[in-house]
Amino acid sequence: MYMYETIADTLARSIERGQLPAGTRLASIRDYARTHGVSLNSVKSAYQLLEDKGLITARTRSGYFVCDSLPALQYRSPIEAITDHQQAFVHFRSEADRLLAALLNKRQQGTCIDLALACPVGEKFYPTQRLKTIMTKWLRESNVLSRYALPPGSLTLRTQIARRGLQLGMALDAERILLTHGAMEALSLAVQAATQLGDAVGIETPTFYSLYPLLESLGRRIVSLPTHPQHGLCLDTLPSIIEQQALKAIITIPTGHNPLGFTVPVSARRQLVDIAHRYQLAIIEDALYAELQLGDQQVPNIKAFDREGWVMVCASYGKTLAPDFRIGWLEAGRFTHQAQQLKFATTVAEPLSISETVGIFLENGGYDAHLRQLRRRYDRQIAMLRALIADSFPVGTRVSQPQAGFILWVELPEGIDALALCEAALKEDILCMPGALCARNPSFNHCLRMAACVEMTDTYQNSVQRLGALAAAQRI
Incomplete structure (x- = not known):
């Protein structure tokens, strides 16, 4: 040679x-x-x-x-003709929900390789020892275990959330920040505060799979909004949809979108806020991955451009600090009073021991250094996973290039049934998520959601290669 x-x-x-x-x-x-x-x-x-x-x-x-060896994602419009009363669609949803239950059950058993769930695992992803030290010291010096936590909760944590909001362009008031039991409670409170039973709520398509059961349980009508895989909500058509569907709120994940991975440009964020003001429409911004942006400069949250209180922003520290703490937060804009009442009427307040621990860590525990390390790790792992997919999956596979977070969206060549693929993988103790769960729509049944948030061991890499082989076998 x-x-x-x-x-x-x-x-x-x-x-x-x-x-x-x-x-x-x-x-x-x-x-x-x-x-x-x-x-x-x-x-x-x-x-x-x-x-x-x-x-x-x-x-x-x-x-x-x-070069990028993988082709970019293609825009795919949601199928509008399929409705819940059609038997084929009902069966499809039933199969997707059954598979999700099987995935969660297998994950709980701990006997599988997880390529599906956005759940970082291991102390390399969390400052576990530092949090233990802070909590132990705080518990030793306080008598918190003998009294109830009351709203609004830890001032230390709320102050730090407001301080950190400045890095994302937001001028938040600590007194208006509501501590919640994770991001899911924050989303639930936001929806309930801004809308009524039977109101229409728009969501991106595809989107975070748990939004569907959440909105259904709250009795809200779900409207699927056309979403571009690189730019986010299709804003040119949004006004007509707002009018036709009488939308009262939109839930959006503009930074590190789950599952498409895009980060919406500033110009589109401003345009969405203008639309919200014009139609007096609540925008619920899920900013879970806003602090895990992989670029050199952080894009401001949508909330940064809101001057009338129509944007509600929420996030949590489950992906960056301590998943078991389940500490989230919500700044509900003009709906703050309603959200506060709902919180008090349901879960009252978050545990002070946990909230104070997170607050003290944010104050002087090296959170920014930890985030820099996480961003570097996820940037590397995303590149590794994309390379594995390029090498192992069928020719014609398209993969997202996440700009924040660690979730990838994989479009398989036409003709591959992702539900069947995930079933086959599950039998080999490999967990992967069919795209249909993120859209409740058969038009995305050739897609997968994959996560690069665990250590890239040989076993993990072998599982990705095996999944690619199973996908290729479907085309034979």
Whole structure:
């Protein structure tokens, strides 16, 4: 093998393994030759070979960059003709719900490889020891266990939430922040505060799968909104849908969308706020992944552009600090009083010991350093998972490029039944989530949601490769 072939082979393996993610700038020809002690001609020939293979591309006056080997997601409009009373659709939903129950049951048993759920596992993802130290010290110095927690809850934590909101463009008042039992309670309180029984609530399609049972349990009418896989809600058609469907609220995940992964540009955020003001429409912003943005600059929350109180923003610390604490929060804008009343009438307040522990950690526990480490880890793991999918899944598979968080959306070639694929994988103790669960719609039954939030062990990587083989087998 010639030297240039050796160089090209080494770089190709690094690209395929995700060690050189898409967009990475390679060393210049001169720098690579000097660093590795090889000739300029060998490096130049190696780069040309990689360029011919479509692995890298040359940019004028910028150098060589790693190409994205996976095609981008395609826009797919929700099927509007299918309604709940049609027997085929009812059966489809029943099968999807049954599979979700089986996934959760298998996950609880702890005998599987989880490629599906957005549940980071392991102390590499959480500052566990630091939180233990803070909580132990605080409990030792207080008598909190002998008295009830009362609303509005820990001032320490609410103050830190307001302080951190400034980094995302929000001027929050600690007195108006409501502590909740995770993000799901925050979403539930927001929906109940802004709408009435039977009101129409718009959601992105696809979206976070738990929104469907949540809205159904609250007696709200679900309206699926067309959503672009790179830009978010299709705002050009949104006003007509608001008028036709008499929408009262929209739930949106604009940063690190679950499951599509996009982060909505600032211009679209401003436009959505303008629409909310014009129609006096509540916007419920799920900002769960806002602090896990993978770019150099953080995009402000939608709440940052709201001056009339129509935007409600919520999040939690389950993905970044301590999942078992179940600490979330809600700033409900003009609906603050209603949300506070609902909270008091249901779960009253969050445990002070947990809230204070999180608040003290945010105050002086190194949260920003922890977030930087998480962002780097997720950036690497997303690249590794995309590389595994590119190498193992059928030709024509499309994969999202998340801009925040750690969730990937996978579009399989037409003809592959994701429900059947996930059933087959489940028999081999591999958990994956069919896209239909995130849309309640057969038009997304060739899609999967995958998460890159556990350690990328050999077993994990082998499971991704096996899932790709099972998908390829469906096409034979």
